[in-house]
Amino acid sequence: MFFALRHPILRTALAASTALASMAATAQMNEPVKIGLLSTLSGPGAGLGVDIRDGFELAVKLNNGKLGGRPAEVIVADDQGSPDVGRQTADRLIKRDKADFLTGIVFSNVMLAVAPPTFQSKTFYISANAGPSQLAGEQCSPYFFSAAWQNDNLHEAVGQTVMDKGFKKVALIAPNYPAGKDALTGFKRYYKGEVASETYTQLNQLDYGAELSQLRATKPDAVYIFLPGGMGINFIKQFVGAGLSKDITLFGPGFSADEDVIKAVGEPMLGMFNSSQWGHDLQNAANRKFVSEFEKAYGRKPTLYAAQGYDAARLIDAAVRDTKGKLDDKAAVRKALEAAKFDSVRGAFKFNKNHFPIQDYFLRVIVKDAQGNVTNRTLSTVFKNHSDAYVGACNMPAL
Amino acid sequence: MNGILILEQMLNGLQFGLMLFLLAAGLTLVFGIMDMINLAHGSLYMVGAYLIASIAQATGSFWMGLGFGIIGSAVFGMLLEISVLRRLYQRDHLSQVLGTFAILLMANEGVRLIWGSQPLLLNAPAELAGPVEIVAGFYYPAYRLFIIGVGLLVAGLLYVLIAHTRIGMQVRAGASNREMALAMGANVPRLFTAIFGLGAALCAVAGGMLGPLLSVQVGMGESILILAFVVIVIGGIGSVRGALLGALIVGMVDTAGRTLVPLLFSALMGPVAAANAANTVASILIYVLMAAVLFFKPRGLFPTHG
Numbered sequence: 001m002f003f004a005l006r007h008p009i010l011r012t013a014l015a016a017s018t019a020l021a022s023m024a025a026t027a028q029m030n031e032p033v034k035i036g037l038l039s040t041l042s043g044p045g046a047g048l049g050v051d052i053r054d055g056f057e058l059a060v061k062l063n064n065g066k067l068g069g070r071p072a073e074v075i076v077a078d079d080q081g082s083p084d085v086g087r088q089t090a091d092r093l094i095k096r097d098k099a100d101f102l103t104g105i106v107f108s109n110v111m112l113a114v115a116p117p118t119f120q121s122k123t124f125y126i127s128a129n130a131g132p133s134q135l136a137g138e139q140c141s142p143y144f145f146s147a148a149w150q151n152d153n154l155h156e157a158v159g160q161t162v163m164d165k166g167f168k169k170v171a172l173i174a175p176n177y178p179a180g181k182d183a184l185t186g187f188k189r190y191y192k193g194e195v196a197s198e199t200y201t202q203l204n205q206l207d208y209g210a211e212l213s214q215l216r217a218t219k220p221d222a223v224y225i226f227l228p229g230g231m232g233i234n235f236i237k238q239f240v241g242a243g244l245s246k247d248i249t250l251f252g253p254g255f256s257a258d259e260d261v262i263k264a265v266g267e268p269m270l271g272m273f274n275s276s277q278w279g280h281d282l283q284n285a286a287n288r289k290f291v292s293e294f295e296k297a298y299g300r301k302p303t304l305y306a307a308q309g310y311d312a313a314r315l316i317d318a319a320v321r322d323t324k325g326k327l328d329d330k331a332a333v334r335k336a337l338e339a340a341k342f343d344s345v346r347g348a349f350k351f352n353k354n355h356f357p358i359q360d361y362f363l364r365v366i367v368k369d370a371q372g373n374v375t376n377r378t379l380s381t382v383f384k385n386h387s388d389a390y391v392g393a394c395n396m397p398a399l
Numbered sequence: 400m401n402g403i404l405i406l407e408q409m410l411n412g413l414q415f416g417l418m419l420f421l422l423a424a425g426l427t428l429v430f431g432i433m434d435m436i437n438l439a440h441g442s443l444y445m446v447g448a449y450l451i452a453s454i455a456q457a458t459g460s461f462w463m464g465l466g467f468g469i470i471g472s473a474v475f476g477m478l479l480e481i482s483v484l485r486r487l488y489q490r491d492h493l494s495q496v497l498g499t500f501a502i503l504l505m506a507n508e509g510v511r512l513i514w515g516s517q518p519l520l521l522n523a524p525a526e527l528a529g530p531v532e533i534v535a536g537f538y539y540p541a542y543r544l545f546i547i548g549v550g551l552l553v554a555g556l557l558y559v560l561i562a563h564t565r566i567g568m569q570v571r572a573g574a575s576n577r578e579m580a581l582a583m584g585a586n587v588p589r590l591f592t593a594i595f596g597l598g599a600a601l602c603a604v605a606g607g608m609l610g611p612l613l614s615v616q617v618g619m620g621e622s623i624l625i626l627a628f629v630v631i632v633i634g635g636i637g638s639v640r641g642a643l644l645g646a647l648i649v650g651m652v653d654t655a656g657r658t659l660v661p662l663l664f665s666a667l668m669g670p671v672a673a674a675n676a677a678n679t680v681a682s683i684l685i686y687v688l689m690a691a692v693l694f695f696k697p698r699g700l701f702p703t704h705g
Binding site: 041042043044046047050176199200201202204206207209210211213214216217229230231233234237238240241242243260261263264265266267268300 | 401404407408411414415507511515516517518519520522523528529530538539540542543609611612613614615616617618619622623653654657658661678679681682
């Protein structure tokens, strides 16, 4: 035996087997966590998806490329804003790429198409935007978690604000599709005054001349618009050009008045009120770091979409960390996600029993800051620890 | 409903119609004279708006942006014609649709690569930013009045160009009998390039005019291209006069539909039912109009080919 240990080959073999044994223990920690980031990266909604992606990737980058101590592999895919493409791509991410988590979808109709195959395959979905009422109520799922908000929430917050500010006669404008009707329903849940007119425009309408002259004729004291993306930009430009902003106060949800819209409209937006669960000027350490790192990395101000993407990544980070990387134990992952032990950039954040956030909603207004840039300023808190209207209908199933 | 509201809607319809005309004029010239279906026409409009917006931002002057943007777009259009599109003239319409659709996709991705996915800033010049009082108590956006002026001016210039110049004569000849014009014409390739450049310049004018009203973003050309095709089908392919009339009809009908149909429906069936039905009817109105025109005049209102 005495020469056996001296034998160089045997010694190497011994050393190698010891190393292998210790590697087996850490193998799981070195294997990457796979995230399927499915978002709208082309077409009219691309700006929103790009912000979610950039926010998510920034969080991973600041974490040295890791999530919960394991290397992160983010597979970015484009749903083109289409439910069909979204469903096919989600299938590929789950079956071929074996993603541990899916995230990133912007639009609710895409979300509703992707949800059934995702939940059936027991893949966790972390929403970075879409929050359709179905998934908050009767169709709530143990595999769905929203790091954003339920679709009605921002509209409810504006409804409450318009009430608080004492406006008596409000005109409502939204595009003629399901989310448009939901938005105005959410608004009217908290606004109890007179609705001067309720207009449903064509989806992706370009010219709002007809609607603006109706506004001039009905003379409301405020107008609430739910016009996502380019529609909002078109409307606000034309609203101000028609001189209506002098007599009518403009309200919108946060995403119709965020940095991407401000960048496209500029000064005419000054004075517009909007609601958000987040603002770039919220004073907490996580947010200060997020905002400055985002501006450094991408050379533009973050939007609430970027903040949601960033928080989605940090929620996954916390869940992987708390399960010590053992993602096969679905019950443990669910428990870790429900605990949500991360510092959200929006401040207070916890999950309701339907896996939608209980969080604060703020009132923001567009102003010129000290440097002369047009930007949002957070004014006050509209709702504290607000949840959604559908949670009662959710009987969260066991895994 | 009162007189002022009707007047305002008529101005809105006129302004929207004249904008459609700027797009449709180039489209109908290319279609009528070269027998070329160009789905990338909307991309020229987008490129024009992007050039104008970025030059206006860089120089701080809307007018500089407009001037250089139009020239840039015309050059871009002519380069496109020389490098790619002239290879498609001899082929059938399906090849042209596929080829120009490819250009449309590449233009969208190219613009995204250069300018990014976020919409661009382009606002009306300060002197036109507010409303003006036309008659007592009736305010109308100055910028929309300016658009009406520019639209009428361009329509007038096009009329002079086509009815009273040598190029115009060749254009008219090409539109009514292409083969004969080709046989008689001296420099047809150059004429085609010039027409394409003119079409691109008109697109840029439309993009620059509409930029302060609409979002300058990737894909902005597609939504408006469909309307431009409706206009030239109604007006008669190849006819600039038809494009003008068709554009005014579409602009007026679309605007009037969105104002009057909801009022009419809510008077007839109550506000709740009207909210759904009126929108649907208003949005299909121009397509119903197109079907009706095609039923009675299959070649459009002002056909050029006999």
